[in-house]
Amino acid sequence: MATFRLQPPAPFSFKSPDEWPRWKKRFEQFRAASGLNEEAGEKQVSTLLYAMGEDAEDTLASMNPSADQRKDYGEVIKKFDDFFKVRKNVIFERARFNKRCQGSDESVEQFITSLYSLADGCDYGEFRETMIRDRIVVGIRDKVLSESLQMDAKLTLDDAKRRARQREAVSGQQGVIQDKSSDVKVEHIKGKKNPPPKPGARYRSRAVESRGQPKDNGRSSPARCTRCGRGKHARHECPAREAVCHLCKKRGHFQAQCFHAARNKQQSSSKVGAVTGSDEEDLIYLNTIVTVDAINGSTWLDKITINNTETVFKIDTGAEVTVITEEVLKSLGCRHKLLKPDRVLCGPDGSRLPVVGQIDVKLSYKDRETVQTAYVLRNLKLSLLGLPAIRELRFISQVNGVDEQSVKEQYPSLFEGLGTFKREYEIKLKHDAQPHTLYTARTVSLPLRKKVKEELDRMEGLGVITKIEQPTEWCSGMVVVPKKSGSVRICVDFRALNESVLREVHPLPTVDETLAHLNGASVFSKLDANSGFWQIPLAENSKHLTTFITPYGRYCFNKLPFGISSAPEYFQRCMTEILTGQEGVLCHIDDIIIFGKNQKEHDSRLHAALKKIQAAGVTLNEKKGISADPSKTSAIVEMKQPTSLSELRRFMGMVNQLGKFTPHLAELAQPLRELLSTKNAWVWGPSQEEAFQNIKDEMVKPTMLSIYHPDAPTKVSSDASAFGLGAVLLQQQAEERWKPVAYASRFMSETEQRYSEIEKDALGIVLACHKFRDYILGKHICIETDHKPLVPLLGKTSLANLPPRILRFRLRL
Numbered sequence: 001m002a003t004f005r006l007q008p009p010a011p012f013s014f015k016s017p018d019e020w021p022r023w024k025k026r027f028e029q030f031r032a033a034s035g036l037n038e039e040a041g042e043k044q045v046s047t048l049l050y051a052m053g054e055d056a057e058d059t060l061a062s063m064n065p066s067a068d069q070r071k072d073y074g075e076v077i078k079k080f081d082d083f084f085k086v087r088k089n090v091i092f093e094r095a096r097f098n099k100r101c102q103g104s105d106e107s108v109e110q111f112i113t114s115l116y117s118l119a120d121g122c123d124y125g126e127f128r129e130t131m132i133r134d135r136i137v138v139g140i141r142d143k144v145l146s147e148s149l150q151m152d153a154k155l156t157l158d159d160a161k162r163r164a165r166q167r168e169a170v171s172g173q174q175g176v177i178q179d180k181s182s183d184v185k186v187e188h189i190k191g192k193k194n195p196p197p198k199p200g201a202r203y204r205s206r207a208v209e210s211r212g213q214p215k216d217n218g219r220s221s222p223a224r225c226t227r228c229g230r231g232k233h234a235r236h237e238c239p240a241r242e243a244v245c246h247l248c249k250k251r252g253h254f255q256a257q258c259f260h261a262a263r264n265k266q267q268s269s270s271k272v273g274a275v276t277g278s279d280e281e282d283l284i285y286l287n288t289i290v291t292v293d294a295i296n297g298s299t300w301l302d303k304i305t306i307n308n309t310e311t312v313f314k315i316d317t318g319a320e321v322t323v324i325t326e327e328v329l330k331s332l333g334c335r336h337k338l339l340k341p342d343r344v345l346c347g348p349d350g351s352r353l354p355v356v357g358q359i360d361v362k363l364s365y366k367d368r369e370t371v372q373t374a375y376v377l378r379n380l381k382l383s384l385l386g387l388p389a390i391r392e393l394r395f396i397s398q399v400n401g402v403d404e405q406s407v408k409e410q411y412p413s414l415f416e417g418l419g420t421f422k423r424e425y426e427i428k429l430k431h432d433a434q435p436h437t438l439y440t441a442r443t444v445s446l447p448l449r450k451k452v453k454e455e456l457d458r459m460e461g462l463g464v465i466t467k468i469e470q471p472t473e474w475c476s477g478m479v480v481v482p483k484k485s486g487s488v489r490i491c492v493d494f495r496a497l498n499e500s501v502l503r504e505v506h507p508l509p510t511v512d513e514t515l516a517h518l519n520g521a522s523v524f525s526k527l528d529a530n531s532g533f534w535q536i537p538l539a540e541n542s543k544h545l546t547t548f549i550t551p552y553g554r555y556c557f558n559k560l561p562f563g564i565s566s567a568p569e570y571f572q573r574c575m576t577e578i579l580t581g582q583e584g585v586l587c588h589i590d591d592i593i594i595f596g597k598n599q600k601e602h603d604s605r606l607h608a609a610l611k612k613i614q615a616a617g618v619t620l621n622e623k624k625g626i627s628a629d630p631s632k633t634s635a636i637v638e639m640k641q642p643t644s645l646s647e648l649r650r651f652m653g654m655v656n657q658l659g660k661f662t663p664h665l666a667e668l669a670q671p672l673r674e675l676l677s678t679k680n681a682w683v684w685g686p687s688q689e690e691a692f693q694n695i696k697d698e699m700v701k702p703t704m705l706s707i708y709h710p711d712a713p714t715k716v717s718s719d720a721s722a723f724g725l726g727a728v729l730l731q732q733q734a735e736e737r738w739k740p741v742a743y744a745s746r747f748m749s750e751t752e753q754r755y756s757e758i759e760k761d762a763l764g765i766v767l768a769c770h771k772f773r774d775y776i777l778g779k780h781i782c783i784e785t786d787h788k789p790l791v792p793l794l795g796k797t798s799l800a801n802l803p804p805r806i807l808r809f810r811l812r813l
Contacts, residue, residue, distance in 0.1 A: 006034045011053030015443050020084035024077070027051060044073040059083065093121035097131070101139040108168045112136065112161055133157040142167055227253040229641070240689070304385065304393070305364040306374075307332050313385040315395055322363075322374045322386040326356065329376050334359065341375060354378035365393040410607075411614050418462055418559075419535040419619035425560050425570055426539040427546075433500035435473035441549045442477045451488045452480055453552060459490065464534050465555040472547040475554065492548045494563040504569035523602035525594045527609075529575075530621040532590030533567050536560040536574070578616045585609050641692060645682060648675055668695050670723040673747055708741050708775055715782035718768040720760035724748055727768030729775055744771035755805070761787040762794065762809045769813055 009026040013019060027048065031037050036044055049056040060076065063083060069075040097118040102111040115132050124131050137149045137160060145167050149155055228240035240253050300315040311328050321343065329335060338357035356376040363370050363385075370392035385395075444452050459465045479491040529535065538546070538560055546557035546564075560567055568589050575587045584605040586593045594609055596602030613620065642648040652672065671691040674680055713732040718725065726745040730738045746767060748760070755763065765783055769776065785791070793806050794813065802810060 006030060008047070008051035011051065012056070014053075014055045014059065015440055017084040017440060020080065024080075040071075041073045042071045045070060045076050048073065048076065090121070090123050093118070097122050097135065100135060102141040104141070106141075108140070108164045111139070112164070115139075129157045133160050136160045136164060140164055142171075225257075227257055229257050240686070302365075302385075302395075306361050307334070311383055313383045315385050315390060317387050317390055319384055319386040320388070322372050322384065322389050323377050323380065324361075324374045324383040325380045326376060326378060328383055329356075329359070332361070338376065343375065363389055363393065365395070368393050411610050414610060414614045414620055415530075417619060418464075418531060419529075419617050421536045421574060422617055424537045424539045425542070427542040427564065427566070428502040429500045429545075430502060436496035437473065437475045438477050438549055439475075441551045442479070444478075444480055444551055448480055448482065448488060449551070451486075452490070452550070455488050455490050456550065456552060456555065460555070462534070464559050465557055466543075468544075468547065468554050468556050472544045472554070472556070474545045474547055476546075476548045478548050478550045492546070492561060492563055494546075494561070494565075497545060498563075498565040501565050504566045504573065523596050523599050525602065525606055527592040527594065527613075528621045529590035529592070530619045532571055533562050534559040535618055536571065578612055578618070579609060582609055582612065641684070641689070643684075645675070648672060652676070670747065673723075710779070713782075714776060714779060715784050716765075716768045716772060716776065717784040718761070718764035719786065720748075720757075720764040723753060725760070725764040725767045727764060727771060729768075729772045741775070742772065744768065758787060758790055758793070759805055759809075761785055761790050762806055765790075765794065766809050766812050 008030050009023060012023045030051075031044070031047075036047055049060065060070075060079065063079045065076065065079060069079070097115070100111075100115060100118055102108070112132075115135050119128055119132055122128075122131070133155065136157075137146055137155070140146050140149075142164075145164065149160055149163065152159070225238055225240075227238050240257070245251075245253055245258050301312055302315055303310050304313045305311070306324070306328065309328075309331055311324075311331075329338070338359050341355045341358045343355070343358075354377065356378055358373055358375050360371060361374045363372055370389055372386070372389045372392070385393075456465070460467065474497060476497060477493045479493050481489040481491055483489055536559060538558060543556045543558060546561050547554055548556075560570070572587070572589050575589070575592070579585050579587055579592070582605070584595050584601070586595075592609065592613075594602065594606045596605055652669065668691060671687040672695075675682060675684070675688065708729075709731060715730050715738070716727060717730060718727040720726075724745055724747050726743070728743050729741045731741050732738050744767065748755075748763075752760070752763065765785060768783075783794075793802060794810055799807060799810070
């Protein structure tokens with residue numbers, strides 16, 4: 001009889017305490033199969049510790065078991081159960097379960113097994129099988145199968161699993177059957193030879209062949225509808241069937257799927273969006289190429305000498321190359337020097353523009369000259385000067401009123417290393433604070449381990465942290481955040497500590513408050529404190545509170561760390577005290593804005609602020625200056641059509657951030673808002689597509705808001721539509737023109753939509769006054785409305801004679 005020696009399970013990973021129940025179950029199986037359960041308790045404990053690994057003995061010793069307990073297997077297991085006990089968050093576990101979907105390369109069996117595992121932590125009880133069934137239906141990758149399962153009113157969990165497995169098996173078999181590359185032997189059937197084809201038969205046979213079987217050109221049939229861009233479906237079911245394209249103005253397809261421009265490859269475009277090429281060709285970008293009919297008073301034109309011939313150019317800082325017309329090339333008399341173009345210019349519709357060739361030319365403007373490569377474009381009516389030539393000829397230049405080098409020479413210590421505030425900060429705790437200690441370091445992925453160690457060493461070298469060995473009551477977990485530069489940022493999860501921290505009571509200015517102070521300014525500078533919080537030393541009795549554990553040991557902070565709830569308020573208070581009394585200086589935590597009405601005033605204020613900052617011991621970051629953040633509007637415009645409720649919510653969230661710049665947002669977004677309601681099914685139709693495109697178009701309109709001035713005449717204008725409310729804050733500024741300062745809008749609830757017209761307009765006025773209260777409270781303003789009967793109701797009419805709803809609105813005002 002053959003025998004084999006049982007091996008215990010692999011050593012337990014103490015970095016993954018949540019794996020303890022699974023590992024213990026495997027050890028129990030080994031214990032029963034090997035007969036270990038019949039041995040003495042001391043031997044069972046020794047075998048358990050050996051199987052768990054090197055850290056098991058030390059971990060058990062830290063739990064202080066008695067001598068009798070160390071010999072009792074049951075007691076030792078109980079000790080480890082208590083040690084590795086993980087607090088279960090049912091809400092979190094259910095969220096993980098409800099977000100689980102089948103992966104692109106995951107089998108049905110793996111998906112179902114994962115659902116069973118996730119359901120174990122959800123406490124669904126008797127609804128467990130029902131929830132797993134629903135998750136299979138919703139999360140299965142095969143959407144056709146998902147729809148079929150949804151239509152089965154008597155669907156059970158077993159039925160759902162069986163049909164999902166069958167569908168996957170049939171799909172795999174079908175792939176083998178239809179695989180054109182597989183070797184299939186076909187017996188040749190002899191018969192009569194086909195007669196020679198008659199004239200014209202070649203064309204008829206091809207036509208028949210094309211109808212009977214698709215031509216194989218090495219590509220699979222399209223998997224998406226050419227009209228709407230979504231998955232294949234019947235033509236009468238296409239959501240774009242009644243849609244009107246915003247590009248070609250034709251009905252039957254969305255703008256994203258428009259193929260109208262592909263037939264216009266030989267026409268020049270009045271707007272050139274991007275330049276693309278093949279893998280071997282350079283990519284380039286031209287912002288605009290205008291034709292003669294597109295020139296207006298705002299177009300920047302100038303005369304430039306090209307090879308001793310004076311020519312009118314459009315100056316366009318958005319173009320990366322210089323483009324000339326065929327007429328200019330002819331006047332130069334050097335067509336024989338024309339070379340084959342090394343770039344491909346394409347319009348926004350993807351069609352190639354007719355580039356005749358390229359030529360090196362000498363451009364002269366006043367006393368400046370440069371040699372540039374110019375591209376000759378057919379059908380172009382006006383030459384275009386690109387950004388490289390604009391810079392060489394110094395049409396534009398970056399203005400820096402204060403010389404950077406002179407600032408460094410005058411304030412040498414201001415840009416060196418980490419500064420140190422003159423007073424320490426003590427983290428104060430609530431009287432009922434309960435210490436929180438993390439005993440196990442969070443896992444760091446192998447590719448990041450070296451970078452994490454380097455960052456920890458760097459922070460220790462700067463004196464920000466210190467490695468400690470002594471026990472502490474508080475210990476938090478480390479969080480590693482990769483940066484775009486390839487390095488990492490070390491953060492600490494202080495959530496448990498923050499629950500016990502006494503907050504500093506100091507106001508933080510809002511963005512609107514900051515902008516209101518900039519009225520009349522035209523010159524600005526922005527300063528950034530170098531790792532601001534790290535310049536504040538911690539009191540000795542606060543350092544142990546910031547202890548955190550890493551795979552390389554425990555560290556504590558010597559400086560105020562990021563993540564402490566009271567840190568921003570305390571830092572704001574310190575910076576406010578330093579800069580108190582400084583005119584033209586605003587501070588928002590570690591960002592400092594200095595402004596003036598002209599260069600002289602700005603420079604004077606800048607030097608005064610730098611002196612105070614240097615005297616306080618604070619250092620600035622010389623590498624971090626003013627840089628434009630990626631445009632929110634471009635992110636919205638480039639966003640693809642939402643295909644789910646979560647994607648739509650993300651889009652609406654981004655749009656709402658720019659609501660103050662966009663009038664009538666509520667009305668524009670009404671068709672999209674209907675899909676956000678749980679009462680409505682997800683159906684993306686023509687009205688939603690039109691609203692989606694209109695909002696994106698509205699985002700790119702250059703709506704300029706004026707800076708608020710406290711002393712300027714102010715009025716509030718509001719209006720109401722069938723679905724939303726809109727308002728604008730206007731101020732009378734230069735030339736007695738009324739300019740918008742801010743916009744506001746919101747949707748109306750179903751109840752509000754049933755209000756009468758006069759009540760809707762009154763509600764719009766209430767919204768406007770509420771939204772702009774920080775601008776108008778304590779100031780005499782004018783409220784503008786197009787509903788005249790509303791004037792006496794909100795003005796002179798006695799409260800006793802008002803309808804109840806109008807009365808409530810008036811009392812709110």
